Amino acid sequence: MSRAALDRLCARLPDAILETHDFRGDETAIVRRASIKDVLRLLRDDPEISCEMLVDLTCVDYLGRDPRFEVVYHLHSLSKRHRLRIKAGVPESDPTIDTVTDLWATAGWLEREVWDFYGVRFNGHPDLRRILMYEEFVGHPLRKDYPVDKRQPLVRRPDLEAWKRDET
């Protein structure tokens, strides 16, 4: 349904687009990291596309692949009633990408979440802090190489363990 929007994007910014597909009606464009902001601004402001709403901004860790991370943007057009998915690869050696907080204010928290869980930095973000984990937490827990059993407790009472053993 939004194939037309995707074609228009390819026509307007041919250099930014690496690949597109519409598998099962999910129109997706994979774009260059450097031009992510131009692409998203075009998608928001172009009258033919007008994706006014950033539905979600998230990340996927493809450990062992290059680029390792993929930042994913889900856009929705309230006026045209179509959806688009934009992806941009982010390499492990330089996990940064431009912020889109100046396009959509809602990206502020979503980008903080991606930073918190995947360690992807957003250039130009006004307040890039952890959002769900605590300040003392070291590392990024949703990275595939984060040990699955590793815990970083803030409080523990070792005496209670002994107490429990005494009773049973």
Next chain:
Amino acid sequence: MSSEFHVSRFEDAVNWARKYSLFQYPFVTACCGMEFMAVAGPRYDIARFGAEFPRFSPRQADLLIVVGTVTERQAPVLLRIWEQMTEPKWVVAFGVCASSGGFYQNYSVVPGIDHIVPVDVYIPGCPPRPEAVLDGLMMLQERIQRGEGHSQKALVVQSQAEARGPALRGQLPVVR
């Protein structure tokens, strides 16, 4: 003419009063809360056990009911609430998440609140049926009557230490 009288140890009488007058502080964090509300409501009616009155300050409560998943980030909050409660105090872990972390075996969830506060009764279930909660409450009451609550025992240890004089104080494990 006959006269009747009742003999009891002072502690037994006190514990009898304690077990029928539990002032609970519900620390509700997750879906188990719905089941907790069912127990507190008229159908299952926790009031029959003298524990119907939730307090909204831990300073006025002596039963901490931890209902739901506790994350590592919440753990210091839970500890502080427990510290603020008056003694003697009791803790119930309501549901598997509070008891052991449940199916959350990951970076963010405390693997059982007994890593943070001493737990007197564990109620299993995901969520536990109200009957299980009432059963757990009755177990707690028996425990209180026997004087076996963690906090009750700690108070005994403390008072013995004080009776023996200041020399021994600090050598005994302070379990507070």
